[in-house]
Amino acid sequence: MYGQEAPDRANFVANTAAVAFQSISSPGSPSVIDLTTAKNVDPTSAAAPGHATATLNPAFKLVFLSVLVITVVTGILQIILAGYWPTPTANQQASFEAMGFAWKAGLGAIFGLLGGKVT
DSSP states (O other), rough: OOOOOTTSOHHHHHHHHHHHHHHHHHSSOOOEEEETTTTEEOTSSSTTTOOOOOEEEEHHHHHHHHHHHHHHHHHHHHHHHHHSSEEEEOHHHHHHHHHHHHHHHHHHHHHHHHHHOOO
16 A cells, blocks of 8 residues: 555665665675665675565666766756856856756656665
8 A cells, every 4th residue: 555664674765765875885895785674784694584685786886976976066056057147148048957957867866776776
């Protein structure tokens, strides 16, 4: 039923936070998240029986961090450009709109990457 958690998984938000934290804190090493407890487990050991897991390899973490950085930078840049260009030219307006598109698309990509890992 909509709005209810699966009985074998932790809260969706807790799992998402665990994936994001592991992606940022240890980008060069693989991680395994126990989706039942929303905790990091040792990748060399087996998860508890019956527990769903999400494996985060370094390639996923690199993609996640790249999207996160691009999203934050373009969002900040759009705010800065809005202050510097009170009456923009056509090219400046196009640049401003490109920054707006980039952070919005990046935000969607972040939600997609994290949601895909924890579901």
